[in-house]
Amino acid sequence: MAKGQSRAEHLREHRAVFELAMQLGCSLDTAAQELARRRAWARLNASTARLRAKMAGAPTTTSQPTPPPAKPAPWWVEL
Numbered sequence: 001m002a003k004g005q006s007r008a009e010h011l012r013e014h015r016a017v018f019e020l021a022m023q024l025g026c027s028l029d030t031a032a033q034e035l036a037r038r039r040a041w042a043r044l045n046a047s048t049a050r051l052r053a054k055m056a057g058a059p060t061t062t063s064q065p066t067p068p069p070a071k072p073a074p075w076w077v078e079l
Helices: 007-024 028-056
Strands: none
16 A cells, blocks of 8 residues: 555555456556556646647636735724
């Protein structure tokens, strides 16, 4: 089990590796390497898409920072 990984996360990871091993007809070690390779490619494709969108001037999916709250009126204005 990897450090900082809960028991449920560990079991989910093992299930994904086991199912991939069954599909590919290979060992669990080979399936774990293949799953890591596929996830790395998915991360690379996602980061490349974000970079291309940024370079094209398209708005990103991240939220915009909220403006600071307006200053409250002085107490004598409220009277």
